[in-house]
Amino acid sequence: MSAFIVKLLTGALPLFGSGLSNKQTNGNLDSSSWQNLPKFLPGSPLTHGYPWGLLQYNPDIVNETLPNTGVTRRYYFEVAPGKLSPDGYEKEMLLFNGQYPGPLIEANWGDWVEVTVRNSLESIKEGTAVHWHGLRQYATQFADGVPGVVQCPIAPGSNYTYRFRADHVGSSWYHSHYSAQLSSGLVGPMVFYGPRSVPYDIDLGPVLLSDMFHLYYETVVAGVMANGTDFKLAFSDNNMINGKMNYDCSLVTDGTPCVSNAGVSKFKFERGKDHLLRVVNTGSSGLQFFTIDEHEMTVISNDFIPINPYKTNSLTLGVGQRSDVIVRGKTGVDAHQAYWIRSNLSVNCHLPRQPHGLAAIYYDKADFAANKTPKSKPQPLINANMPCQNAPLNLTIPITRIPAPPADKVVTIQVIDTHNATGHPEYLLNNQTGRVNYNKPILRFANQDNFSGLSNPEWNILNTGDSNVVRLVWENRKVDPSDPNFFNRTFAHPIHLHGHDYQVLSYGPGEWDGTIINEANPMRRDTTILPPNGHLVMQFTTDNPGIWPIHCHVAWHVSAGFLMNVLERPQELDKQQNFKKALSQTCHAWDTWSKQNVVAQIDSGLRMNMERD
Numbered sequence: 001m002s003a004f005i006v007k008l009l010t011g012a013l014p015l016f017g018s019g020l021s022n023k024q025t026n027g028n029l030d031s032s033s034w035q036n037l038p039k040f041l042p043g044s045p046l047t048h049g050y051p052w053g054l055l056q057y058n059p060d061i062v063n064e065t066l067p068n069t070g071v072t073r074r075y076y077f078e079v080a081p082g083k084l085s086p087d088g089y090e091k092e093m094l095l096f097n098g099q100y101p102g103p104l105i106e107a108n109w110g111d112w113v114e115v116t117v118r119n120s121l122e123s124i125k126e127g128t129a130v131h132w133h134g135l136r137q138y139a140t141q142f143a144d145g146v147p148g149v150v151q152c153p154i155a156p157g158s159n160y161t162y163r164f165r166a167d168h169v170g171s172s173w174y175h176s177h178y179s180a181q182l183s184s185g186l187v188g189p190m191v192f193y194g195p196r197s198v199p200y201d202i203d204l205g206p207v208l209l210s211d212m213f214h215l216y217y218e219t220v221v222a223g224v225m226a227n228g229t230d231f232k233l234a235f236s237d238n239n240m241i242n243g244k245m246n247y248d249c250s251l252v253t254d255g256t257p258c259v260s261n262a263g264v265s266k267f268k269f270e271r272g273k274d275h276l277l278r279v280v281n282t283g284s285s286g287l288q289f290f291t292i293d294e295h296e297m298t299v300i301s302n303d304f305i306p307i308n309p310y311k312t313n314s315l316t317l318g319v320g321q322r323s324d325v326i327v328r329g330k331t332g333v334d335a336h337q338a339y340w341i342r343s344n345l346s347v348n349c350h351l352p353r354q355p356h357g358l359a360a361i362y363y364d365k366a367d368f369a370a371n372k373t374p375k376s377k378p379q380p381l382i383n384a385n386m387p388c389q390n391a392p393l394n395l396t397i398p399i400t401r402i403p404a405p406p407a408d409k410v411v412t413i414q415v416i417d418t419h420n421a422t423g424h425p426e427y428l429l430n431n432q433t434g435r436v437n438y439n440k441p442i443l444r445f446a447n448q449d450n451f452s453g454l455s456n457p458e459w460n461i462l463n464t465g466d467s468n469v470v471r472l473v474w475e476n477r478k479v480d481p482s483d484p485n486f487f488n489r490t491f492a493h494p495i496h497l498h499g500h501d502y503q504v505l506s507y508g509p510g511e512w513d514g515t516i517i518n519e520a521n522p523m524r525r526d527t528t529i530l531p532p533n534g535h536l537v538m539q540f541t542t543d544n545p546g547i548w549p550i551h552c553h554v555a556w557h558v559s560a561g562f563l564m565n566v567l568e569r570p571q572e573l574d575k576q577q578n579f580k581k582a583l584s585q586t587c588h589a590w591d592t593w594s595k596q597n598v599v600a601q602i603d604s605g606l607r608m609n610m611e612r613d
Helices: 003-010 022-026 217-224 332-336 365-370 449-454 555-559 570-575 579-594
Strands: 072-084 091-096 105-108 112-119 130-132 159-165 170-176 187-193 202-212 238-241 265-268 274-281 288-292 297-302 305-312 315-317 322-328 339-345 356-362 409-419 425-429 461-463 469-475 478-480 483-488 493-497 502-509 523-525 527-530 534-541 546-552 563-568
Touching: 003 356, 022 072, 072 105, 105 112, 112 130, 130 159, 170 202, 170 274, 170 322, 187 202, 187 274, 202 288, 202 339, 217 555, 238 339, 238 356, 265 365, 274 315, 305 523, 315 322, 356 365, 493 534, 502 527, 527 534, 546 555, 546 570
Parallel strands: 072 112, 105 187, 202 274, 265 356, 409 469, 461 563
Antiparallel strands: 072 091, 112 159, 130 170, 170 187, 202 238, 274 322, 288 315, 288 339, 297 305, 297 322, 339 356, 409 425, 469 534, 478 483, 493 527, 493 546, 502 523, 502 534, 546 563
C-alpha cells in the first residue's frame, strides 16, 4: 500500500478540500439522486399495490411472462467529448449528458425503455453504440447495441433510438460497445424494479466500481495492440467508486492539472436498518474485491438472478458482473462511527498502479457534513490469497430451480493468447480470432441466401444448428505448439454471453473433470470469470433467435479478437419487427459518413470493429 493511501486512511491527508467542485470532477452527476431509490416508479396502473401485481419474478426462459404495464420510459443521451477530473487528474473523456458516470436508467419490470442516443463526436470523428448489459432482448436484438453485429455505429451528428423491454429485475449497467470507449467514461447504471426476493428497508442504489485509466482509450488500445518496442501493457492508474477517488498528484510529471484530494463517494446509513447496495463492476479490465469495514454482507442476487441468501465479508466481481447485497446498519456505540467501503483491484489478474478504491459510510449527519475520515478496521483479506475466480458455486443457488438438462451440442473452446505474423497480439478461440466490419453488421446476413453470407471465418460464428441445449467448455491454457505438455499462466477472462442467462456448471483450475456443481439447480449468470490456467463450463438453451456475441469483457482482449458470435434460430429473425428498418437507419447514416471520413484503425487494423471495405 502506497504512502499516499496510508495517509488517506489515517486522516493525515483530507478526503476533500481540493477546491474542485462536483462539476469539475463528475460534470452533471448528482450521485445522491441514486440513493434512497423507490420500490417502483409511478405512472403505471397498480394491481394489489404494484405495477406487476401478484406476478412473481422467476427468471428462467426467454419467453417468461412479463407484466404488461403499458408504460414506456424515455431517455435522451448525448455522447460528447469533455474534460473532467474524477480523481483530481484532468483527463479527456467521453460523456453521457456531460457526466461521469452516466445517468441512472430506471424502469419497472415489464416497462418498455426508449433511449435516444445523439452522437456529438463530430470534432473527434468517432462513431458510437450503446449496449444494455444483461438483457435478453427477446425479439429486439437490433437494440442490443453491438456495432458490426446488430447495427452499424451511430454516425457523428446523427441519432438512434434504442427500444427494449425491462425483462429482468435487479441491477445492471450500460456502456459503449464501440471499441474501448467505455474506458474513457461511457458507462452508467440501470435499475429495474420488481418483486423483492428478500425484504430490506433502504435501497442505496448503484455502487459502481471501475479501474481508471488516465490516458484516452485510443492511446491505451494502440499500446496494447502494438508490436515490437511500441507495445505497452495497460496499467490502470486508479480505482473508482461511483466515479470518485483521490490520486497522488506528486506522480504527475507532464504538467497535467491535478489535485490530490478531489473527494470520495459518501453513503448515509441508518441505525439498525437493512440497506441494499447494487454493486457493479463497470471497469475496463480489472477484477475487483469489494468489502465494507466491520460490516457483513448478505448476497441476494448475482447478475439478474436472485439466489438463496448467503453471508460473506467480500465480493469478487469481474468486469460486467453484479451482486445485490444487503448490509445491516450498526446500533449502539458502533453507529456513531464512520466506516470505509473498499474495493481493491486484484494484483494477481490485473495491472494496477494504484489498486485501492475508497468510499465512506456515515451514520451521523454531522460526520457526513464534516467529511470525517473513518477509522474502521478492514476485513481480513490478503490479496495473495484471493483467487482470480468467482465465489464457490455451492454458495450461489438460484431461488428459481432449473435443473441442468443434458446438452445435445458440446463445444470445447481453447483460448490462446499469441501474436500474429506481424507480431501484433491476438487471441485465438479454437485457432480463430474474431473480427467484424462496421459497415456490414452480421445480423444483416443472418437470414439471407440460406445463411451462406455467414461463411466469413473472421466473424467466428458458432452455429447452434438444431440443438436445444449448447454446452461450452472453455479451456484457458496457453499452449506451446512445439511442446503439447507445456502451458503457463494466462489471464482471467470475464465471459459475457449476450441475450441469455446461462447455467454455470463448473469453473476452477486445470481441465474440467466432468463434474457438474449443483446439477439439480446450477447458478445462472450472464457473465462469469474464466480463471487463469483453468476452465469454465457453461450452457444455454437456444430459445432466443439471433446473433449473440460471446466475448471476454476485458476491453483490450476483445480488441485482440476474443470474440465469437452465436448463431441461434436465424430462420425466425423475420419475426423481429423493425429489425431491417433499424439496420437500415444506422447503416445508411454510417455508410454516408464513413465514405467521407477515415475510420481510425486503433486496433492496428487487427481485430474487432475497426475494419471497413
